[in-house]
Amino acid sequence: MTENATPEPSYRQISGIAESNAAIEQVIGSAKRTLRIFDFTLSNRGFNSPARADQLRAFFVSGRVHRLHIALHEPEHLVRECPRLLTLLRQFPMSIEIHRTLAQARNAADPFVIADDHSVWHQMHHLQPRAIVALHSPADTLPILQRFEEIWELTEPAVSATTLGL
Template identity: 75%
Template sequence: MSDTPANAPKPDYRQITSEAESLAAIDAVIASAQRTIRIFDITLARRGFNSVARSEALQKFFVAGRAHRLHIALHEPEHLERECPRLLMLLRRFPMSIEIHRTIQQARDATDPFVIADDHSVWHQLHFTQSRAIVALHSHADATPILQRFEEIWELSEPAVSATTLGL
């Protein structure tokens, strides 16, 4: 007999070949999150994080629970600072829920962006220069290795963008 509840969502694994499919897959992964969203990317460019719909989905996620978290690790956070004002507004509104880091050391070698919901759903682009990716919803087996990869990248990162502006 299985430990999975009868009403649990069934795993869904698909290959993706276009940017539009990736944006929809990222939305699906975010929608499946119940506690934590983890993101690794080069710059976050062309991932939809400045869209109204994505901003509203993230806001809904944060409002649904005080313990909800978003962790973002980027090679180049400057793009986010220039081109994602909606995400920065969420950072100001939910400063205890969002952490944005810059990768350092060996983590800078990573070239495969991904978004993970909790420990069960993932969108994973095979290389940032290609449109090929996969999405696996409600699949611990597919999400676990990517979650471990994120933890390694997070260990080799440092805080980069905060809710407050320091300096002149």
Template identity: 35%
Template structure:
């Protein structure tokens, strides 16, 4: 039986569920957010979880509207991108998709944390629940197909 979604509406609960998704990830992580400001990708604990995941051979794909926040506020993530360039791919959405405002992280197509709108903290998490990830996975694939490479290991792209 599939696990029921766990609703949340606070920053702490979102970040707790995100941490759980990251810890459970083994092969793939896909993430979509307009700017990833609430994902804490530059925080030491998130960096450590992503490094463990990537070191074990995991693949990370991020799609976002604007990389400015990560470039400015997440130097650890930029180092991670440089250190694991073979395992991370980041794409920037075209203008035609900039109205998309949901936010999610899916691990191995079975664990998900999602916020219904990136401007709000209301959302849900589900673990060991592949059916709960299906719509967001399809949405990510469509966004990914329309997007272009968009975040480099350094702001200058070197």
């Protein structure tokens, strides 16, 4: 395969946390510009692991226009339990946005991670371990990307790189 060749699309079902974390790592690794994440709290997703922090740091360092948008129902968990992600937020404040869901967006119950417009990890319901991962598959990613945009419209900034007011 040449450097500019498009990777073959792949799609598979996942049934556990370890498989999901490996799939999330693959989705993040496939990103070229933008990562979008929707979750309740980010717990059990590996976002405080040293390897995930290194992977995200490499993503930000490789391009000044790289962005990470996170929409959470409960961002307090991230503040308490994900110091590595908060360190990245302080190091790359113009690249990371962390928002809290509002209104109807609070009804969303299917966490996902999207890379650009081509790869997605999608858990069918936050209480069930079943998920899918579609890599280099815009057709599978587009509906979830549209869903993220709908959720993002109903969010407000929740976690910033500064501690103003303390």
